[in-house]
Amino acid sequence: xxxxxxxxxxxxxxxxxxxxxxxxWRVGLLQSPKGVGVxxxxxxxxxxxxxxxxxxxxxxxxxxxxxxxxxxxxSYTHDYxxxxxxxxxxxxxxxxxxxxxxxxxxxxEKGFYSSFDRELSHNPGGVIALxxxxxxxxxxxxxxxxDLSFNLEPGIHLRTDPGTGTLLLSFYKNGIYRGYYPQLxxxxxx
Amino acid sequence: xxxxxxxxxxxxxxxxSSAVSARSFxxxxxxxxxxxxxxxxxxxxLLQSRRYNFISEEGYRIYEDSFAFKAHANAQVLxxxxxxxxxxxxxxxxSGYMGMGKDNRLLPLMLxxxxxxxxxxxxxxxxxxxxGVAWHxxxxxxxxxxxxxxxxxxxxxxxxxxxxxxxxxxxYLRDHPSIPNPEGPGNVPEHNIRMNNAGYCALDVxxxxxx
Numbered sequence: 001x002x003x004x005x006x007x008x009x010x011x012x013x014x015x016x017x018x019x020x021x022x023x024x025w026r027v028g029l030l031q032s033p034k035g036v037g038v039x040x041x042x043x044x045x046x047x048x049x050x051x052x053x054x055x056x057x058x059x060x061x062x063x064x065x066x067x068x069x070x071x072x073x074x075s076y077t078h079d080y081x082x083x084x085x086x087x088x089x090x091x092x093x094x095x096x097x098x099x100x101x102x103x104x105x106x107x108x109e110k111g112f113y114s115s116f117d118r119e120l121s122h123n124p125g126g127v128i129a130l131x132x133x134x135x136x137x138x139x140x141x142x143x144x145x146x147d148l149s150f151n152l153e154p155g156i157h158l159r160t161d162p163g164t165g166t167l168l169l170s171f172y173k174n175g176i177y178r179g180y181y182p183q184l185x186x187x188x189x190x
Numbered sequence: 191x192x193x194x195x196x197x198x199x200x201x202x203x204x205x206x207s208s209a210v211s212a213r214s215f216x217x218x219x220x221x222x223x224x225x226x227x228x229x230x231x232x233x234x235x236l237l238q239s240r241r242y243n244f245i246s247e248e249g250y251r252i253y254e255d256s257f258a259f260k261a262h263a264n265a266q267v268l269x270x271x272x273x274x275x276x277x278x279x280x281x282x283x284x285s286g287y288m289g290m291g292k293d294n295r296l297l298p299l300m301l302x303x304x305x306x307x308x309x310x311x312x313x314x315x316x317x318x319x320x321x322g323v324a325w326h327x328x329x330x331x332x333x334x335x336x337x338x339x340x341x342x343x344x345x346x347x348x349x350x351x352x353x354x355x356x357x358x359x360x361x362y363l364r365d366h367p368s369i370p371n372p373e374g375p376g377n378v379p380e381h382n383i384r385m386n387n388a389g390y391c392a393l394d395v396x397x398x399x400x401x
Contacts, residue, residue: 031230031397033267063265065293089349140348146399186354186397 026145028187034178035059035073039185041147048081050095052133058105060174067120071105075131077151091139101175103127107157108173123162129155129175139189147185152176225272225280231396233264233361235291242369243385244378251384252372264289266394270302277309284320287327290363290390296324296335306345311353317342324363335365339394355398363390 026041037056044050058071079097086092105127111118135149153175159168238260243253266289272282284300300322308314321338341359348354365388369378 063289087349090352140352142346142348144346144348144354146348 024189026185026187026189028145028147028185030054030056030183030185032056032183033059033063033181034183035070039147039187041185041187048084050079050081050097052077052079052097052099058103060106060108060178061120066109066111066118067106069106069124071103071124073101073103073105073127075099075101075103075151075153077131077133079133079135089141093137093139094135095137096134098133099131101127101129101131101153101155103129105174107159107170108177121162123159125157125159125168127153127155127157127172127175129153129172135183143189145185145187145189147187149183149185150179150181151183152179223274225274225282225400226270227272227398227400228267228269229284229286229355229357229396229398230267231265231357231394233266233289233392233394235260235262235264235390235392237389237391238291239389241385241387243383244369245382245384246378247371247373260291262291264291264392266298266396268298270400272302272400274310277311278306280304280306280310284322288324290361290365290392291367291388294365294367294390295327296363297327298322298324298337300337310345311350312347313345315342315344316355318357318359324365326367333366335363335367337361337363341394343398351401353400355396355400357394357396357398359394359396361390361392361394363392364388365390 023045024043028039030037030039035057037054039052039054042051053076055074056072058073060071061067062070077097077099079095081093082096083094084091103126104124106120106124107122109120109122131151131153133149133151135147137145137147139145153172155172155175157170157172160166161168236259237257239257241255243251246252266286268284268286268288270282270284272280274280280303282302282304284302285298287295288298289295300320302318302320304310304316304318306314306316310316317340319338319340322336324335324337326335339359339361341357343355343357346354346356366386367388369383369386371378
């Protein structure tokens with residue numbers, strides 16, 4: 001019974017090891033009003049392209065005290081390098097790409113702060129969305145990188161009605177409404 | 191007596207080291223000494239004291255006096271504009287958005303003095319002290335609050351004009367918050383409040399980037 005887990009772990013380690021030797025990669029902390037998490041960026045070998053994986057919490061309603069429950073999301077985008085500028089101590093890169101997001105989170109509800117009539121009344125639900133991002137990455141000489149990005153996540157939100165238990169499907173509004181929220185990745189470059 | 195001599199010697203040493211490094215600093219133009227940046231982090235509220243005195247809906251007076259360990263998770267995000275007084279010291283005005291305790295969100299305006307034992311443009315430890323005022327964001331009840339904090343951190347130099355700071359600090363907020371109505375929804379009306387003093391003590395763990 002344990003064998004498949006061992007094989008899976010070994011495969012995962014082998015993948016990470018191979019990726020680490022094959023191309024430059026960055027691992028870091030993602031910080032945003034949307035949530036916090038981990039980001040991995042893998043540069044495509046010989047091409048001005050980057051694969052970006054991120055796993056983060058979803059803070060919708062949490063920071064404003066409207067709920068005590070947080071969501072989670074995982075996303076992947078394939079980004080193309082649009083602009084490159086090199087200085088003495090840094091390399092600046094503008095990247096643009098697309099991919100997808102899967103998650104479990106609350107969707108937008110009217111109101112902003114907690115009060116007796118502003119608490120989130122809908123259930124959290126599954127999120128399936130496209131992910132379009134644009135970002136500015138700065139690689140510093142000492143193997144640290146900063147990446148500031150914005151993304152739009154048009155998609156669907158699947159939740160149950162808290163009263164009847166009926167399955168409800170709607171457009172994922174937060175994917176658009178939170179498009180102006182910045183995401184800052186603080187990364188170490190391998 | 192020995193402590194006083196030690197203090198004087200330390201002061202003279204700091205002055206002397208500042209004077210030695212002042213030459214390159216003086217070559218910088220006035221505008222080069224300005225800094226801007228952002229800081230964000232987690233705030234762990236730990237202690238809370240309350241002294242409330244108000245008239246209830248039914249007309250009787252309620253007095254509440256407490257001091258207790260009350261943990262609450264909060265966060266803060268700040269922006270700053272600063273001026274380098276020397277290579278060791280910087281003065282900056284901070285403002286932003288912060289939470290302190292349950293349902294208590296404020297807009298702070300603070301003045302921070304930072305001291306870098308080496309210089310502010312290289313890797314190293316530093317200490318800071320700050321103080322200021324804060325306004326409640328979404329409530330009309332409650333007057334202006336006062337806050338102060340002390341702490342330290344480690345500066346990582348990323349480029350000639352870019353630094354990354356990792357900070358740890360202790361913060362105290364003296365507040366006059368709105369009082370939740372003990373007999374129903376909403377808060378106690380402001381005209382029924384005789385006293386609403388509250389104190390919060392919290393630990394800040396932050397990351398900052400300055401240019």
